[in-house]
Amino acid sequence: xxxxxxxxxxxxxxxxxxxxxxxxxxxxxxxxxxxxxxxxxxxxxxxxxxxxxxxxxxxxxxxxxxxxxxxxxxxxxxxxxxxxxxxxxxxxxxxxxxxxxxxxxxxxxxxxxxxxxxxxxxxxxxxxxxxxxxxxxxxxxxxxxxxxxxxxxxxxxxxxxxxxxxxxxxxxxxxxxxxxxxxxxxxxxxxxxxxxxxxxxxxxxxxxxxxxxxxxxxxxxxxxxxxxxxxxxxxxxxxxxxxxxxxxxxxxxxxxxxxxxxxxxxxxxxxxxxxxxxxxxxxxxxxxxxxxxxxxxxxxxxxxxxxxxxxxxxxxxxxxxxxxxxxxxxxxxxxxxxxxxxxxxxxxxxxxxxxxxxxxxxxxxxxxxxxxxxxxxxxxxxxxxxxxxxxxxxxxxxxxxxxxxxxxxxxxxxxxxxxxxxxxxxxxxxxxxxxxxxxxxxxxxxxxxxxxxxxxxxxxxxxxxxxxxxxxxxxxxxxxxxxxxxxxxxxxxxxxxxxxxxxxxxx
Ligand code: ADP
Ligand code: MG
Numbered sequence: 001x002x003x004x005x006x007x008x009x010x011x012x013x014x015x016x017x018x019x020x021x022x023x024x025x026x027x028x029x030x031x032x033x034x035x036x037x038x039x040x041x042x043x044x045x046x047x048x049x050x051x052x053x054x055x056x057x058x059x060x061x062x063x064x065x066x067x068x069x070x071x072x073x074x075x076x077x078x079x080x081x082x083x084x085x086x087x088x089x090x091x092x093x094x095x096x097x098x099x100x101x102x103x104x105x106x107x108x109x110x111x112x113x114x115x116x117x118x119x120x121x122x123x124x125x126x127x128x129x130x131x132x133x134x135x136x137x138x139x140x141x142x143x144x145x146x147x148x149x150x151x152x153x154x155x156x157x158x159x160x161x162x163x164x165x166x167x168x169x170x171x172x173x174x175x176x177x178x179x180x181x182x183x184x185x186x187x188x189x190x191x192x193x194x195x196x197x198x199x200x201x202x203x204x205x206x207x208x209x210x211x212x213x214x215x216x217x218x219x220x221x222x223x224x225x226x227x228x229x230x231x232x233x234x235x236x237x238x239x240x241x242x243x244x245x246x247x248x249x250x251x252x253x254x255x256x257x258x259x260x261x262x263x264x265x266x267x268x269x270x271x272x273x274x275x276x277x278x279x280x281x282x283x284x285x286x287x288x289x290x291x292x293x294x295x296x297x298x299x300x301x302x303x304x305x306x307x308x309x310x311x312x313x314x315x316x317x318x319x320x321x322x323x324x325x326x327x328x329x330x331x332x333x334x335x336x337x338x339x340x341x342x343x344x345x346x347x348x349x350x351x352x353x354x355x356x357x358x359x360x361x362x363x364x365x366x367x368x369x370x371x372x373x374x375x376x377x378x379x380x381x382x383x384x385x386x387x388x389x390x391x392x393x394x395x396x397x398x399x400x401x402x403x404x405x406x407x408x409x410x411x412x413x414x415x416x417x418x419x420x421x422x423x424x425x426x427x428x429x430x431x432x433x434x435x436x437x438x439x440x441x442x443x444x445x446x447x448x449x450x451x452x453x454x455x456x457x458x459x460x461x462x463x464x465x466x467x468x469x470x471x472x473x474x475x476x477x478x479x480x481x482x483x484x485x486x487x488x489x490x491x492x493x494x495x496x497x498x499x500x501x502x503x504x505x506x507x
Pocket of ligand 1: 018019021022023041042043044045046047048049050
């Protein structure tokens with residue numbers, strides 16, 4: 001029986017509305033002592049809202065919270081902390097110019113009964129670090145630490161406050177695979193001493209890697225509770241999405257043809273004048289997907305911008321089908337047959353105040369105008385064809401794009417760019433922020449276009465996405481390719497090592 005033993009933590013009937021959105025509707029969840037429970041759901045399912053309520057950052061409209069079987073009132077993070085709840089946020093809250101020990105002690109008062117002086121704090125941090133495999137130099141400055149190390153500091157901060165219930169909101173989004181594995185072993189260790197973990201994720205693999213049980217949220221409501229041992233991947237997907245969804249499996253390319261994209265000794269300066277891509281060379285063939293794996297900020301975004309003419313390189317050459325493309329001119333890239341699915345569709349891909357049909361011809365106005373007049377019939381026909389082909393859900397071709405869901409907006413960008421990119425598709429984080437069904441549609445589309453003989457240049461910080469789709473994988477680190485793998489040779493371990501700049505076999 002689930003409630004025969006008091007739970008370490010229970011949320012009952014939590015409802016929370018924001019203007020126009022019911023973020024949580026009668027949500028119930030409980031976690032036992034010594035249990036790791038995953039809170040699984042797609043973007044927007046209400047996960048962060050629920051745990052912000054638990055941490056006293058929001059007040060619920062109704063519902064109650066129990067800790068160790070007693071109803072409690074949590075009006076602020078301080079109340080949560082006093083009850084033994086610690087929270088690792090999606091975005092860190094450390095002060096960059098301060099040291100590790102200062103950040104950990106910050107906000108504590110003598111009444112908390114925790115060491116406050118420098119040396120006592122450092123000793124305590126060292127001891128906690130050793131005990132849990134979270135070693136960090138207490139005197140290092142936060143801005144000198146990697147993001148993975150900063151997360152360790154956030155966890156140490158909670159442990160320093162004697163947290164027994166740890167809540168982590170999508171903690172692996174900022175980690176390399178190796179760092180994620182370390183985090184998971186810490187959580188197992190923490191659990192084995194009788195503590196409680198609530199682990200938020202939208203990734204199925206993480207549920208199976210670390211959790212004992214899982215609560216699924218969908219559209220702000222409870223959608224199901226499972227023991228991880230009894231649940232299959234497809235059970236969880238169906239529960240998250242609300243319908244059966246068979247995810248596309250990547251499949252290797254048939255035969256590849258001529259080189260389409262040929263990048264030679266390309267160097268690029270970043271916005272701050274530093275060199276973000278350094279004499280980099282690569283090529284992509286017809287019928288091939290080259291995946292660029294890398295932690296965000298290693299030059300991959302700037303590289304994609306240059307390929308699409310949105311940024312002028314410092315030096316080097318780009319050839320498409322053997323012909324040099326004039327750099328820094330989007331029209332030149334477009335006429336050479338490059339399509340671009342950007343990471344930020346709102347900034348670069350769409351004009352939200354324009355209609356669906358207008359957005360669908362944005363890159364190619366000249367083909368749809370004559371003597372200075374737009375050819376409305378042709379524009380409408382084009383839209384109707386693409387709406388059907390890509391399954392874009394819109395009330396009409398004349399509806400404004402801003403009223404559509406993120407998934408449908410992304411389909412509009414993809415539809416237009418796939419038409420434009422007759423030779424090469426550059427896709428940067430093409431599924432970021434999309435729900436599973438929409439992301440799967442984008443994946444299938446990229447595989448189809450490859451099978452039609454296009455070259456695809458894929459940039460993603462999601463290693464699972466790169467592994468699933470790519471025929472070849474190149475790892476970028478500080479603007480250089482550290483290693484390249486055929487799909488058959490690529491493993492998470494090999495790539496993970498290179499992502500952090502380490503020396504892998506292929507380096
Ligand atoms: P998740 O963490 O599962 O992605 P969230 O809890 O962040 O979901 O969001 C659930 C819903 O509530 C979304 O529709 C989101 O846009 C909305 N929402 C979240 N926070 C706020 C807020 N502070 N103001 C208004 N709407 C919000
Ligand atoms: Mg969230």
